[in-house]
Amino acid sequence: MSLPEHPSLSALEDAPLEPRKIGGKAAALGTLLRRGVAMPVTWVLDTAPFRDVVETELPSEHEPRALLKLKKPLARLERAAQARQRLLEAPPNEALEQALAALWRRLEPVAPWGLAVRASPSVDDDSEASMAGLTGAVLGVRGGPALAAAVRQLWALAFSPRALVYLAQRKVRDLAMAVVFQPVVIADVSGVLATRPPTGPLAPRERQGERLVNAWWGLAPWVEGGDAALDVVRLSANGDVIEQRLADKPLRLVVSSEGTSWGEVAPELRQRSCLDGTRRRSLAALAHRLDALDEGGDGYEAAFAFVGDRLLLLQAQRGRGVGFPEGGGEQTVWSRTTVTESLSGVVSPLTLSLSEPFVEESFRHTFERLGSSVPDDRLIASVHGRAYLNLSALLRMAVQLPGLDAHAVVQLAGVEATEALERQLHDVSRRGFYTRLPLTAARQIAEQGAIGTLVEQAEALAVDAERAVEEIDLVILPDDALVIRLRELRELLGRATTVLATVTTAYVTSHLALSATIGRSAPVGADRLAAVLSAGVIGLE
Structure with a gap:
């Protein structure tokens, strides 16, 4: 089967680990992949196609760098809306669409639930990207045209008023969007692992060396943007349970050709812990590996999935940064x-x-x-x-x-x-x-x-x-x-x-x-x- 041919589209293991080129999310994943952390097969589209579309289709005053410097809020809002509309309506890039179609043909055999397409903005601090609303995802994407549409949808996040206002307040002066592609994992259990105790008002409740895990049956529900009850588990460094709160989990997220939907969890599993001893020890081992890469001491927040007892890393970002809501710091309640x-x-x-x-x-x-x-x-x-x-x-x-x-x-x-x-x-x-x-x-x-x-x-x-x-x-x-x-x-x-x-x-x-x-x-x-x-x-x- 032929490989997708496009200078900006590559397997993650071959991509340059530079946030300006592939975004902070992809760069973090690439670093972990090259250190041997298991994850689904991952491809990345770098920021060059986004910058090309912005340069060719938008007036210079509508480019992200110009909008981030603009001092007039109403003018920024109006120009951002116009830029977003032009971006979504811009003529297709035939070479890129052909490469995305080839990527789908290559990954289709390992993607029965389609692909997860995620934004990877060129923001150094992952928490800033998250607070700015730039961490969007489209699930269950199938076929070249659908991939191209998902890419445009995620590019358009760069022109959301929320992102522009938040980043401008933090003196960010440029923004471009890369995109990450992974098969949607048919997960038995998924969740988020925090490798370091959180800072802030509740920090005294956690002790150094502990891990905090949120877990759920099936695919993580927060990809839908909704609220859901999760198991919350505090683990010791070796994976023993220190404290846990088990939730009633009646539903699990399912991805099909029609999109996402909710399926029922077996009655005997609804109030049972998602994490048995084997899975807890796997998460503890992953946390140790992430600790070894944590030069700044901020820890990682890692989205994970278990297929059976096999642990896969889906996303990872620094646990803390300057990404606090406007008007407060890490001690603000x-x-x-x-x-x-x-x-x-x-x-x-x-x-x-x-x-x-x-x-x-x-x-x-x-x-x-x-x-x-x-x-x-x-x-x-x-x-x-x-x-x-x-x-x-x-x-x-x-x-x-x-x-x-x-x-x-x-x-x-x-x-x-x-x-x-x-x-x-x-x-x-x-x-x-x-x-x-x-x-x-x-x-x-x-x-x-x-x-x-x-x-x-x-x-x-x-x-x-x-x-x-x-x-x-x-x-x-x-x-x-x-x-x-x-x-x-x-x-x-x-x-x-x-x-x-x-x-x-x-x-x-x-x-x-x-x-x-x-x-x-x-x-x-x-x-x-x-x-x-x-x-x-x-x-x-």
């Missing part, structure tokens, strides 16, 4: 506990673009009006399409207010990292609050007197906006008119932010003032009585 009802699951980019500024400004406005010192840290961030709140920053603002006890506030947050949060809050001072109190009090008196008028005006605007939207046929609405409507919606949300924050501030102020006043005459139960008198404020807290 992020949580979805308080946002899952309003922003559950993976949120669309449009929803995030409208909701994130709304939530951010609501928190800032409220705490500024209450007299807290508001940090520059970002208070809400998107991680893989899901919204997270910066609890470290939010609670530091909250405990500046007299009457809000640090321990009570942390317990109210309902997150696991309670001890870590309390450690972060122990040194918060209220001196600034008392310094600003005269100005804060005067402003609160003035704002509370105008709340009724403010709410009435906001309700009237909302009714008018709802009536206007109901009269519009969005199907036939021209693009420029749609842009105008979205801008009007953002303005309406901005007004709603002001009203919500003002009302919240008034309620919290009333609650704190009542608590302080009642506490002088009846210290026991003052908070409970104040909550009754300012009904509903407990939910706002």
